Amino acid sequence: MLNRELWRSRPEVVQKALEARRSEAPLDELRQADERFRKLQAELDGKKAELNRRSREVGALFSAGKREEGEALRRSLGELSKSIAELEKELTAVRGEVERLELFLPNIPHPSVPEGKDERSNRVERVWGEPPRFAFQPRSHWDLGPALGILDFERAGRIAGARFAVLWGQGAALERALITFMLDLHRSRGWREVYVPFLVNRECLVGTGQLPKFAEDLFRVEGTDFYLVPTAEVPVTNLHRGEILEEETLPRRYCAYTPCFRAEAGSYGRDVRGLIRQHQFDKVELVHLATPETSYQELEVLTHQAEAVLQALGLAYRVVTLCTGDMGFAAAKTYDLEVWLPGQGCYREISSCSNCEDFQARRAELKYRPKGGGKAQYLHTLNGSGLAVGRTLIAILENYQQEDGSVVIPEALRRYLGGQELLAPEP
RNA sequence: GGAGGGGUGGCCGAGCGGCUAAAGGCAGCGGUCUUGAAAACCGCCAUCCCGCAAGGGAUCAAGGGUUCGAAUCCCUUCCCCUCCGCCA
Secondary structure, three states: OOOHHHHHHOHHHHHHHHHHHOOOOOHHHHHHHHHHHHHHHHHHHHHHHHHHHHHHHHHHHHHOOOHHHHHHHHHHOHHHHHHHHHHHHHHHHHHHHHHHHHOOOOOOOOOOOOOOOOHHHOEEEEEEOOOOOOOOOOOOHHHHHHHHOOEEHHHHHHHOOOOOOEEOHHHHHHHHHHHHHHHHHHHHOOOEEOOOOOEEEHHHHHHHOOOOOOHHHOOEOOOOOEEEOOOOHHHHHHHHOOOEEEHHHOOEEEEEEEEEEOOOOOOOOOOOOOOOOOOEEEEEEEEEEEOOOOHHHHHHHHHHHHHHHHHHOOOOEEEEEOOOOOOOOOOOEEEEEEEEEOOOOEEEEEEEEEEOOOHHHHHHOOEEEOOOOOOOEEOEEEEEEEEEHHHHHHHHHHHOEOOOOOEEOOHHHHHHHOOOOEEOOOO
16 A cells, blocks of 8 residues: 555656556556545544534533533534534445545556566576586476376366376475475574465455555455465464564564465467466465565665575576566566476576555555654565475476486486485376 | 453553543653663654544544544443363
């Protein structure tokens, strides 16, 4: 959510941001509703002030023993009381409208974000590692995986449907090893691990910005107020909802593993093959809570931490800054990490690291108390994948494949697989 | 699922129809005192909304109701605690 002051007093700034994002958020409608809201509020407050004053008089008259005068005044207030109730109803409706519309305004991009309408305007910041060279035609993971007997889309389709996968044997173990490996790496560098519910309530999703606008991307458990988490960002960022944290305890750096569930509505026909786009996937997430002064520093820290995972695994990647038209709703600035996939012959997103500034903090009531006291302030929230586990598994298969179809296990991972060095076909 | 108890300011806790935005304590901030600190004493110290301001309004888990007037009475929901039942 944006600061109300901003769209009230400088709507042109917000309008410009909306255009840069190619957003059709209802700014004009919002401002009209707000206009009505303020008028009603002033009118109602005046009437309430009068009622309050005269109600106190009633009490005073009675306690002074002036029963008749008090009784007369009491009777005369009925109408005022009624008209207040009516106005109040109206105000509630208008306020509700303002609050509803407000939730549809996306965050304002940071000045350092490149302008552009789609991913072609993203800016490459740096490239790490060399894509491996093969003396043969490298295969894609959807060929390698089933051939190794570790990836099974057919049976996944049978027990669930499209966009699900079954991992067998070494594949299942590799997935689990990756999760543990990533969490260990983050913990060893000071991130605090947290294990959270995989179902969350509606307020959390409003807090991080998935709702109300992106309901069709989510799975909801029928007959309940629970949603399956689309990312650990949701439960973890909302952990301190309604709290006021001491500045001394900032920044907070958290990491969490959760499965993620996404409806992927509207992505029919995109990435239908393989593990790229699934309804369910594992992810280790990094979440930072920071002061406004340090949040952009923290974005660098967070991004470098996500990169450390790729580096430890020896996977070539590049870092791009998303342009205004490609950024997510809540983000002010986003770096994507794109890993090299030899089977596809391109870089593919494997992590997305964002500073949401105070956008989520306003929605989720996340505040901190400045050093030496003073008014509580909204803090800044950041999140990033560290990393998407399924896509990491893909990257390993495709980058470490050998001509005979076996796959070398990256050094750093071997201790998590009982010293195993090679993925060879399973019976 | 059944029975009971409870949700008040950063924290603890009193209030149980008008004199209460809310006693008291703790924490915090400022001051007196002190070489400095502690102690003692004095003062300040919730959030949000409208308003240029003066000021006004709202908020005692949430929503509804009774009333001229509700933190206080009634109803509903949510959450927490205790006991019983069931359960991985």
